[in-house]
Amino acid sequence: MMESTTDQIIKPVDVHILKKAPPSVEVKNISKKFCKHLKLNMFYGLVDLSKNLVGISPDTTTLRKGEFWALRDVSFSLRKGQVLGVIGTNGSGKTTLLRVASGIFPPDTGEVRLRGRASALISLGAGFHPHMTGLENIYINGSILGMNKQEIDRKLDSIIDFSGLEEFIDAPVSTYSSGMKVRLGFSIAIAVKPDILFLDEILAVGDRNFKAKCYKEIDKLSSDTAIVFVSHFMHKIARVCTDLLVLDNGRVVYYGDDVAEGIDYYYSYAVSDDQSVTGGGLVSIDGVFFLKEDGATEGNGTFTVEHGSNFTLCFKLYPAGDNKPLRLNITIHDRDFVNVAATDSLLCGCEIKGDSSPKDIRVHFKEFPLTPGRYSISINIEEAESKDTLKVYHNIRNLNVTGKFRSRSPVSLMARWEANQGA
């Protein structure tokens, strides 16, 4: 393991001190512009270089022809103990923000202040030489991240141990899988014991066990490190982040410590609600609507429902008429298309005949347990006996669950709690 975990567990007094300390990362109103056209980009570079030659600082605050703001007026601050998640659609400026915040690119406006030693893992194994061994690459990568020989010597065993690559450490890195490279890269990056850690979404590559190990390590590090973490995986963001920043077209559209709310906001504009139907069966569905307890109905688009309430999903089913019994499965998934809940007609004891007459299907949901957020519903129709899938209606309707129950988990458990006071 990296090092003893007990000395990293933060004590209440430390939290107090850390809150008083100046932020480890201060990003104030930074903007960054790029040029869309290759030749114009080169030309502007030449003009700026010529200005530098005669001692003139180029004006970076205005856009020239073909330029656009990749980041605009972005601000945030981060102390040790905080993990800032950065999310946004492709091209929203996440990696640019990491590059500006970590000092790779200069800002065009604003200011970045970093206090302490910074480490970054923006790409998979920056500086790795494919023909050199894992061991040789630890020294190369470690030196790039600012460690000296003695420091690497001292941490070598823990780096190899954490990466889990003992057997392959003398093999060239070109023989490693991308997951193995990430393991090595991540192990080196955290061995630096940085005050500030910038992580791009490279952890997406590692295997399940290693990812779990990494997130555990991020948890441990976070008590004494300020971490900026970019990812497309919302459940990971929800799992490790204390704060969230949502970028859209280079601008901050959400910044705060309610991570669940921020993710919800992101989903409100970033995820496609495209419906689709797959499968060649002659069976079909239409007339989908929701029925609330008070008798109100909602037919199209998104259905808004209160967490813990009762409602009914209604639709008409047209079997193929071949008299083969049908089985319907309703799956609810989150906006990352991760299945979070399901119900099944057969398992719930509902028999659906396959004769040619249309059926009115009613699915009654009681004390709906999904926590506030956005979900979508898919319906899978199969033959009950052969289990052959006849048709799947993807994203047939969206669900917007509202309520006071704030959680980063999709399902709420209504447990019976006891507290023996003064025991």
Added chain:
Amino acid sequence: MANKKNPEEHLMVFTPGERHGISLWKSWVIIARNIIRSRFLIWQLFKRDYFGRFKKSYLGMTWIFISPLAGIISWVFFQQAGLLKPGDVGIPYPAYVLIGTSMWGLFMGFYGAASNTLSAGKGLIMQINFSHEALLFKQTTMRLTNFAIVLVMNLLFLLVFGITPSWKIVFFPLVILPMFFLGASIGLIVSMISIVAVDIKRIISRSMGLLMYATPLIYSDKIEVEWVKALIKWNPLTYLICSARDIIIYGRLYDTKMFFIFGGISFLMFLISWRLFFVSEKRLIERMI
């Protein structure tokens, strides 16, 4: 290295033109400090790039000796075949040319090392914030290592021809310093220009190759053609490169006064190009995407 107890000591501030506000003198001090701090990084990058290229080769490091050997053989062949009648240069002509061209190779090595400073480190530069000065010194160390091997082989060759190098060869490392300053200063500027104007880099690199013929390295400077004489006279490389050759062969500088004049100018150019690199590099890096 970082001090975990007092991160305030390691405050880094990035603003749009933060390097423009730094005085000339301070920028050179920062550069020098960055180089000293990056010693271990330079060594690691050197090992990676110098030895990494032989990893997949059957002959491995033997290749380091093959190229200079091929050079020696070819010049001996020309001499034996009577293809070259260069006039009297005081020592056997192949030896004269070999040492001269290896000095030219060293100068072009300094230039090439600097001109690839940014492009050779692109993969790293885009991912991590580190002192890019390390890249120039890694590149230069690679070229110097190649040259050292060539030089040792050439000196052995001189001994075979019965020529004993002057004891003043001990001053050689100092004599090549102006070559480094001039090569690196032109190279650094080209390194920056190459990102925003590829054509200019190509033109300059081709022109640099032609300069060898304006320097009396493969021929004697005792020539009659007036314009060639003038060309040689006003070419600073004549004094810098020929002095490096002459300190080994004859134990003297080519022209002491001109060597120091052009040496001083080269040093000033080096300081100016470093300053330009210092204020411009990050603005150029963002155009490498």
